[in-house]
Amino acid sequence: MPAMSMLPPIPETLRGAYDPERFRTEGHRLIDALADHLARATARDEAPVLPWVEPARAVEQWPAAYAEDGSGDLVGELERAVAGAIRLHHPRYLGHQVPPPMPGAALADLVAALLNNGMAVYEMGPTAVPAEVAVVRWMAERLGMPATAGGILTSGGSLGNLTALLAARQARAGFDAWTAGDHAGPPLAVLCSAQAHYSVSRAIRMMGWGDGGAIAVPDDDAYRLDATQLGAALEAARARGINVIGVVASAGSTGTGAFDPLDAIADFCEAQQLWLHVDGAHGASAALSKTHAHLVKGIDRADSVTWDAHKMMAMPALITGVVFKDGRRSYEAFAQEASYLYAAGRGEGALEWFNPGLRTLECTKRMMSTIVDAALRALGVQTFRDYVDRTFALGKALAAKIDDALDFELITPPAANIVCWRWRPAGAPPPGPALDDLQATVRRRVLERGRFYILQTRLATGVVLRSALMNPLTEDVDLDGLLVEIRSQGADLVRS
């Protein structure tokens, strides 16, 4: 006779939550609702790109009160989240460097969420691990790196930059900072452009190098790191007893999309035996384009590259490649032992290439490789090349319209799909705080009206309007409409 079970019955709540038929029904309804959402956005319906609600009021609309019973309507709740969301698939979304993800990749993301293969170790990611190896290899080849290249996928460009800089420190500090701590040697620093993304200085501070750990090298008049200034910056730092271990170059930069001169910087790094990290979070995808690959010429000489697939490969966030020219370096970023996960631990075990958790901050990691791998296989590389070419062409088209218009000022010709400009109609104040206020006020009105979504940022010239052209379905009519919108929203602010 079987032993009496001590186990209470499975609660109905849990049976319901895991019911495959409920999943099927809700899934069909949800996909229909999302397809309608996509169709409305791409058809430029009259609903706003961003249905603006003041933050405090938005919080009131989402009370922290959840029912005890499970009678809620999942699809209805999600439809509410969709209805109030900013619509990246609307062709008049001209905002941050966050793309409208290719819908097929969102389906792959659903698979990743449902399977939840945590993939710190191969056993927990028997398809995600080989997919990650394939995606990283593919990225390394696109960058022109040798067969010895390797790396990992991680959750975002910020974490990618930190990961690369941790490896750079191990390789070039001249002592084992991971084990002994940074205080065991002279103060460490990297040189980078004043335009470097803030995640670089954040990573430096997290590593304990403080304020002086990211030494800004002046940029040129196209907002690129001025490579002729590297020598003086290095000398000055060394004279202060600082151990400069590398240079961080941007390809392209966040503010204006400028690509630093990688070949010249690589020459300098090679001569000075410095690590070269290229923050290609936004622009490494230019390597896919036959027309724009020249922007990243020299990237193959980098020791490490950060490449966000959730930017210029139009994948859902977050999916970042950290590619090392010498793949073994990627084991040095996080060199500690976790013997319960990795049988052999450090040393021999560190070459357990099939256990990605050895080399990332994440232990449990989302199946991000599955998403890119499936998208690349199903859509083909040409789709991604077209995405880069189309969005870069949009950047140039918007810049040309701004340049042609007498009441607009283009700040700098865009290298890629990030454009910065100012509205300077007759009667507008000269550059200074009042012109800054004009840009900010017009931008705020455009935002609140919701027909377009654009940004503002501050450059050396002052406050400027800024757009990343991330939606490949944006057309001339949208770009023309933006200029009309700015003029009409600002009309009462200037006396002509």
Ligand SMILES: Cc1ncc(COP(=O)(O)O)c(C=O)c1O
């Ligand atoms: C050049 C650059 N590096 C790094 C990042 C940070 O990437 P993530 O938002 O994926 O952390 C960004 C984000 O905009 C960026 O533009």
